[in-house]
Amino acid sequence: MVGLGGITYMSWREAQASLALLSIGGIAFFVARSAHFQRTLRERNSLLESEVLQRTEAERESRRLNQELLASNQELEAFAYSVAHDLRAPLRHVNGFALLLQKEMREKASPKALHQLEVIQSSAHRMGHLIDDLLTYSRLGRADLHKVAVPLTTLLEQVRLDLTEEEADRRVEWHIGPLPTVTGDPTLLRLALQNLISNALKFTRHRDPAILEVGGRPEGGITFYIKDNGTGFDMRYLDKLFKPFQRLHPQEDYEGTGIGLANVQRVLARHGGQAWAEGQLGQGATFFFHIPSEDPESTPPPLCDAPIQGKALPCQES
DSSP: OEEETTEEEOOHHHHHHHHHHHHHHHHHHHHHHHHHHHHHHHHHHHHHHHHHHHHHHHHHHHHHHHHHHHHHHHHHHHHHHHHHHHHHHHHHHHHHHHHHHHHHTTTTSOHHHHHHHHHHHHHHHHHHHHHHHHHHHHHHTTOOOOOEEEEHHHHHHHHHHHHHGGGTTSOEEEEEOOOOEEEEOHHHHHHHHHHHHHHHHHHTTTOSSEEEEEEEEOSSEEEEEEEEOSOOOOGGGGGGTTSTTOOSSOTTTSOOOSOHHHHHHHHHHHTTOEEEEEEETTTEEEEEEEEEOSOTTSOOOOEEEEEETTEEEEOOOO
């Protein structure tokens, strides 16, 4: 160091030494910093590899479980079909022998005995309907889809004429809005419409007139609805409505096997859609189903927060 006029100057050699020290310190800092970044990078790569392995394992396990579930459902459907098919023959025997006994004992048997034979026949008929519905439910899960353009207006008119022939002595007012053409299996869609309209006619039996409103609107496909002024139902039991063998009304008030709406839900599931309902006791009910568009860019209907069977439902306009 050299002092001159109160100012201290560093010699060239001292300056070089200071610069060397600064360079060494800077290099050490950057080496440490680089080592830290490399260590962090290795840790993150290791974590990423672990997450990838876990996700791959989870996907493999999910595929395995899905395959097991598919196989289990197929076995269950085959079992249901076999049981229902095998029950038909003994049921025909029960019904046939009851009918023969009734004819032979009509003038000999007591009124109580004849009534018991009628109960046997009635129960056999009801069991036959249940077996038929069970077979239909089983077939819906295995039937091949044959998708074509289906004009819902034409399909609805066919179903309506078939069903209203049985209701010729009733006053039924129909309010039918414009309905679009959808892509789907006409046989399965006819079954869904038949169940929904049959339901509406059944639960408006005590209304004069019965009022049925039918319509549809485009919402990422088509949302179809049928509204009635019938008995309605308690929304607290909505989760039971589309499940097999679940009934919200007594058998003695309204006949049925509890399979019809389950069939509707299965038909819609085969088309990638879903069915749902709204109702109020004594105020009627509205049943909806949605069939998504074949266009992947179409917008689906908005979803509500209230789930049914684990799924959010499309909201309804008030």
